[in-house]
Amino acid sequence: MSFFDTIPVGRLLNCFVADLDELDQLLPIVVEEFLILFLMVVAILLVVSVLSPYTLLIGIILVTICLVYYLKFKMAISMFKRLENYSRSPLLSHIVTTLQGLSSIHIYGKTEDFISKFKRLSDTQNNYLLMFLSSSRWIALRLETMTNLLTLTVALFVAFGISSAPYSYKAMAISLILQLASNFQATARIGSETEAYFTSAERMLQYMKMCVPEAPLHTEGMSCPPGWPQHGEITFQDYQMKYRDNTPIILNGINLTIHGQEVVGIVGRTGSGKSSLGVALFRLVEAAAGRILIDGVDISSIGLEDLRSRFSVIPQDPVLLSGTIRFNLDPFDCYTDEQIWNVLDTTFLRMTISKLPQGLQAEVVESGRNFSVGERQLFCIARAVLRKSKIILIDEATASIDVETDTLIQHMIREVFQGCTVLVIAHRITTVLNCDRILVMNKGEVVEFDRPEILQQKPESMFASLLATANFSMS
Structure with a gap:
């Protein structure tokens, strides 16, 4: 990268x-x-x-x-x-x-x-x-x-x-x-x-x-345990990361444990290291020190394809490729049409796709320009729902969607991703108030990590300060 x-x-x-x-x-x-x-x-x-x-x-x-x-x-x-x-x-x-x-x-x-x-x-x-x-x-x-x-x-x-x-x-x-x-x-x-x-x-x-190549897609002699990850517990141990050799440390000494099936909201000001946690999790950049364990397995010891195929990501900027709707939802042809239609029904896209003459075989032009930004984002959510991954990374998935649909999506995410470990990188802090715990980042370090109601009760907490600023901006 x-x-x-x-x-x-x-x-x-x-x-x-x-x-x-x-x-x-x-x-x-x-x-x-x-x-x-x-x-x-x-x-x-x-x-x-x-x-x-x-x-x-x-x-x-x-x-x-x-x-x-x-x-x-x-x-x-x-x-x-x-x-x-x-x-x-x-x-x-x-x-x-x-x-x-x-x-x-x-x-x-x-x-x-x-x-x-x-x-x-x-x-x-x-x-x-x-x-x-x-x-x-x-x-x-x-x-x-x-x-x-x-x-x-x-x-x-x-x-x-x-x-x-x-x-x-x-x-x-x-x-x-x-x-x-x-x-x-x-x-x-x-x-x-x-x-x-x-x-x-x-x-x-x-x-x-x-162009220095990434780590190998498969590591000989080391394979993922069957059904890994089963719980989705993520542990950072003295983790440090920098994007290049001549750049400063972005994540400095991260020590935290995210329990399995937990929804964690990640907040912080611009440049605090929120998105860098996702970069570290997918090993887009290798660790400078420390390690990340998922269900006790060090992610640096396994191949990139074995690692990344177990996760799903819903990016802030939706990504669609030229091809058909079915290809964008199921590029490796692993699921049936019935399963895809069920997912489209869950993500409120069934009616939109049903109106197209070719249905799932309808064409998606370059960058998905024949769909609105909100519909493209829903496609990315549907792709993640279809994969049924145990760990989901959401980078402000509803940033391009209106408030009414935002509420529906937040409710849908809570229902569909039940039993999954969900990391929500929030740019609008009000979208993570229903999370199980809130991780507050500042200058690449963990400042606060606790339940949202506890952090709100602490006037001196950074989360309370961010929330007050967000409420003032909305008013």
Whole structure:
């Protein structure tokens, strides 16, 4: 996850669109053309040197001068190509962010600002492309001048009869050397472009080194106990976590036990570490110290697929994939249509899906844009209900739903997830007042962990302060 957290979206698009296109489409063509021209130039020089031995000496001098030119300017050409690749990333990033926030741009009247920024980024990228092409042509012009001098020299040798070869051979030598004039500069120019295109491979290798893989999906010799987790008890023991090596500790010395079949509300101010608990539970980031036990099993000792397949998460931003409704609810085809319809009935989606002509096979467009945000959230809840996991993580699942539906959803969650351990990360503190216990986080540490009525009775408690602030904002 640290790779996607640190790499902007424009660079990723540049890598998977432009760099891959250059490696898959352009580079093979350029390399093939370079090899053909190179072999043709070598063949011409060999034939001409046999016909006129003095040409071999001139050819060696010419190749030496061209090699000096190439070594002197190849760094500049590669640098221009590298800058052209880098300048494409902010341009792509700007296009993506503009498309995502198009409605906000129109509302706030910032259309001209975004257009001017697009023009500025486009001009920068085109300037580097122009410098790359101009540098290649600059070298090509001088190399062509040298090959023309070589043609003049061979023609003089032939004219003054220095060589004893027959006139027919001399005419063939002049014909071949005339071909060399254009082929030689093309070989040098395309050779420099070929090396410049390898900067795309260089960038992709850098990304491969930066992208550290996750832990293995399955751990040999270690498997989950049958039916694990049976109770859903979660224990944090001196747990510490940081997102990357060069970042500070986010969770510092967490020690707590969440009993099985308990509903726990997790609250705190922004940056207190609420969502980081979910990140730790799913092992999106490995522990810096300490461990997490679920029903006595250390989650770091088992494979990621064995771990994550036992949990369900209901995110704040609903996630739907392109495909059918059935695919989004049951991507691995583990449940029957009857079970899916029962879950849709539980999550108040049955009527909505029944109105669609294709039912469960109705299409879901990219990101689920053919459904409202509230309906997308209900789909995520239905997905979690269908899996029947023992541990459920809810990240403010009703943030995008109206108050009336919010009340129904909260009641439904209490009924459907009975017998499950439910962790509710709350951004609206009033939604967790019915939880069994409240976990209050602050600066990555556990401040309070008790029943909500007990915390409300303590005026000095942080939970009471947060609740008073929330009630004041609502009033």
